[in-house]
Amino acid sequence: MSAADTTFDLARVPLREVNQALHAPGLSGSFVIEGAAGAHNVAVGLDAPVSVTVEGHVGYYAAGMNQQAEVTIHGNAGTGLAENMMSGSVHVTGNASQSAGATGRGGLLVIDGDAGARCGISLKGLDIVVGGSVGHMSAFMAQRGRLVVRGDAGEALGDSVYEARIYLRGTATSLGADCVEKAMGPEHLAELAGLLKAAGYDDDPTTYTRLGSARTLYHFHADNSY
Amino acid sequence: MTATSDDRARRGLRESATFDRATIAAIQRAAETGIYDIRGWGSKRALPHFDDLLFLGASVSRYPLEGYRERCGTDVVLGGRHAKFPLHLDIPVTVAGMSFGALSGRAKEALGRGASDVGSSTTTGDGGMTPEERGSSKHLVYQYLPNRYGMNPDDLRRADAIEIVLGQGAKPGGGGMLLGQKVSERVAGMRDLPVGIDQRSASRHPDWTGPDDLTIKINELREITDWEKPIYVKVGASRTYYDVKLAVHAGADVVVVDGMQGGTAATQEVFIENVGIPTLAAIPQAVQALQELGVHKRPDGVQLIVSGGIRNGGDVAKCLALGADAVAIGTAALIALGDNDPRYEEDYERLGSAAGFYDAFQAGLDPAGITTQDPELQQRLDPVEGGRRVANYLRVLTMEAQTIARACGKAHVTHLEPEDMVATSIEGAAMARVPLAGTSWIPGWNNGGSL
Numbered sequence: 031m032s033a034a035d036t037t038f039d040l041a042r043v044p045l046r047e048v049n050q051a052l053h054a055p056g057l058s059g060s061f062v063i064e065g066a067a068g069a070h071n072v073a074v075g076l077d078a079p080v081s082v083t084v085e086g087h088v089g090y091y092a093a094g095m096n097q098q099a100e101v102t103i104h105g106n107a108g109t110g111l112a113e114n115m116m117s118g119s120v121h122v123t124g125n126a127s128q129s130a131g132a133t134g135r136g137g138l139l140v141i142d143g144d145a146g147a148r149c150g151i152s153l154k155g156l157d158i159v160v161g162g163s164v165g166h167m168s169a170f171m172a173q174r175g176r177l178v179v180r181g182d183a184g185e186a187l188g189d190s191v192y193e194a195r196i197y198l199r200g201t202a203t204s205l206g207a208d209c210v211e212k213a214m215g216p217e218h219l220a221e222l223a224g225l226l227k228a229a230g231y232d233d234d235p236t237t238y239t240r241l242g243s244a245r246t247l248y249h250f251h252a253d254n255s256y
Numbered sequence: 257m258t259a260t261s262d263d264r265a266r267r268g269l270r271e272s273a274t275f276d277r278a279t280i281a282a283i284q285r286a287a288e289t290g291i292y293d294i295r296g297w298g299s300k301r302a303l304p305h306f307d308d309l310l311f312l313g314a315s316v317s318r319y320p321l322e323g324y325r326e327r328c329g330t331d332v333v334l335g336g337r338h339a340k341f342p343l344h345l346d347i348p349v350t351v352a353g354m355s356f357g358a359l360s361g362r363a364k365e366a367l368g369r370g371a372s373d374v375g376s377s378t379t380t381g382d383g384g385m386t387p388e389e390r391g392s393s394k395h396l397v398y399q400y401l402p403n404r405y406g407m408n409p410d411d412l413r414r415a416d417a418i419e420i421v422l423g424q425g426a427k428p429g430g431g432g433m434l435l436g437q438k439v440s441e442r443v444a445g446m447r448d449l450p451v452g453i454d455q456r457s458a459s460r461h462p463d464w465t466g467p468d469d470l471t472i473k474i475n476e477l478r479e480i481t482d483w484e485k486p487i488y489v490k491v492g493a494s495r496t497y498y499d500v501k502l503a504v505h506a507g508a509d510v511v512v513v514d515g516m517q518g519g520t521a522a523t524q525e526v527f528i529e530n531v532g533i534p535t536l537a538a539i540p541q542a543v544q545a546l547q548e549l550g551v552h553k554r555p556d557g558v559q560l561i562v563s564g565g566i567r568n569g570g571d572v573a574k575c576l577a578l579g580a581d582a583v584a585i586g587t588a589a590l591i592a593l594g595d596n597d598p599r600y601e602e603d604y605e606r607l608g609s610a611a612g613f614y615d616a617f618q619a620g621l622d623p624a625g626i627t628t629q630d631p632e633l634q635q636r637l638d639p640v641e642g643g644r645r646v647a648n649y650l651r652v653l654t655m656e657a658q659t660i661a662r663a664c665g666k667a668h669v670t671h672l673e674p675e676d677m678v679a680t681s682i683e684g685a686a687m688a689r690v691p692l693a694g695t696s697w698i699p700g701w702n703n704g705g706s707l
Contacts, residue, residue: 045479046479046483049479049482050482053482070472070475070476071472071475071476071479074476074479074480075409075479075480075481077409077410089472090469090472090473090476091463091472091473091476094476094480095408095409095412095480097409109463109464109469110463110464110473113463113476114404114407114408114409116408116409128463129462129463129464132404132462132463133404133407133462133463135407135408135448148462148463151462151463152403152404152458152462154404154405154448155448170462171456171458171462173447173448173449174448190456192449192450192453193449193450245453247454247456248436248450248453248454249436249453249454250291250294250433250435250454
């Protein structure tokens with residue numbers, strides 16, 4: 031790990047002070063947060079081109095609504111990791127709980143381990159790369175953005191998906207309503223290769239399946255059965 | 257020629273109370289189309305409401321204040337519990353959340369102009385914050401909704417307060433639907449959706465599953481905005497006592513309770529008419545919850561905003577007397593803007609409706625140019641004139657509430673209390689928890705009552 035400009039220890043400094051410091055106008059440089067010990071709301075609302083490294087596990091909503099910053103969490107993350115992220119990147123070396131990347135609008139979220147249920151729920155433009163598997167209802171109502179899963183997916187993957195793209199290397203227990211397998215064209219292979227590379231993986235894109243919306247739910251019909 | 261109701265009566269024809277004409281038409285429509293009816297507006301059925309209550313003007317046992325001469329305050333502070341910058345409003349009447357998308361941009365601007373003119377606030381909605389709304393609103397409450405359309409931290413910081421929406425009075429527990437007709441290029445862009453497709457709204461927040469999560473979520477929003485903004489939590493009236501208690505425990509600065517008469521842009525008719533409880537029934541439940549937690553009517557307490565079918569200053573005064581700190585208006589604000597205006601009678605008839613009955617907000621063809629994204633129809637609404645009308649209406653609501661408060665001997669409208677009222681119906685007395693007029697009987701409550 032490279033030397034950091036500033037180190038915070040959450041065992042000694044209140045979260046409020048840490049987040050306040052990370053919201054300072056004109057912020058730059060790199061920061062380390064130690065002693066997270068599962069704390070909630072760590073490094074939320076960042077809006078500067080800084081590097082933030084968290085040593086240890088974090089609780090809910092870590093790096094929520096991130097803009098510009100590069101956040102790395104050496105550990106696991108709780109519910110709502112990087113929720114509504116706008117730009118920048120968030121990288122978790124461990125696993126993430128449910129709703130990782132929920133409603134994210136931009137940037138890149140990388141989870142080296144597994145992600146729980148509803149990963150990428152209501153996705154709105156964020157790219158998510160999961161090194162392991164994702165739980166049920168992942169990419170539920172995902173509107174825009176990409177979800178790459180190097181492992182398997184649980185039940186109802188991509189339920190009611192709009193225009194988000196899903197790339198799955200393993201198998202899904204089931205696909206959700208209106209989610210179908212789609213042809214993998216050259217542009218998709220290139221897109222996937224780029225996402226994998228950005229996340230630090232060099233998988234063969236041709237081993238993936240592309241999934242997306244059949245667009246049968248795009249207009250209100252009498253035969254909607256649920 | 258169609259027979260009149262008198263002709264029918266002479267012929268001995270009798271309409272069924274169970275299968276009345278509206279019910280018959282609904283069955284025929286369902287049989288024809290195979291799909292449930294979607295519409296805007298709130299519940300249209302007769303429900304116990306503020307009309308079931310009366311004020312006890314002062315005589316001998318109390319003395320009134322002199323109208324127009326003796327001061328009767330109307331200001332209110334919202335969110336003093338935790339926020340660095342609470343909202344100071346000049347009047348206790350605010351404009352409820354209505355989305356850009358459901359409403360035109362000019363309508364949102366007009367609402368902002370009107371509210372600002374009288375020192376009150378307006379509220380965003382499902383579609384995110386528009387520049388014209390922010391620009392025209394002195395105090396703007398930014399809604400954090402299950403869909404998170406257009407949600408971004410910049411707008412959180414640009415807002416004066418944040419309202420976490422958990423439910424809506426017209427449809428507690430339900431999501432929404434913005435039909436493709438209204439998903440214009442601009443609306444689609446703000447919501448990250450393709451143009452012209454139906455937008456299906458989620459019924460719950462995607463990243464929390466209950467009150468414990470809400471606590472953390474509220475703190476997240478506070479951390480992001482450096483504890484500057486009041487955090488409201490809005491619930492649709494149903495299990496109000498419990499919902500309010502949990503919202504307060506979770507850390508809300510302000511709780512917004514939206515009763516069953518509250519409006520919506522579009523949802524299933526069966527939902528609007530069959531889910532939730534009347535506004536009148538919800539207020540005492542919410543107040544009881546706040547009182548038991550020791551946060552009611554205290555400077556560092558939790559404020560209560562009530563919405564759902566408020567029409568006049570009498571309704572405002574009754575909400576305040578029952579324990580609300582402020583009220584919010586939605587449907588009434590749209591009517592003030594020009595919704596259902598008779599000058600568009602021919603257009604309403606052409607759409608199969610009539611002025612005063614139009615509720616097809618989902619269709620995007622609103623003749624008044626309010627609930628539409630059609631560029632030509634939108635031009636019918638002048639945001640400056642609309643703002644003037646909304647401001648006038650808000651002034652009237654406030655002056656009417658002051659008139660009643662003075663008559664009850666109150667130097668501030670929020671000093672009104674349940675003791676100032678009686679009910680004209682057993683249902684109203686039981687729900688509002690005030691005695692039936694001329695008696696000391698509060699049905700269900702004289703013996704201690706329980707939920």
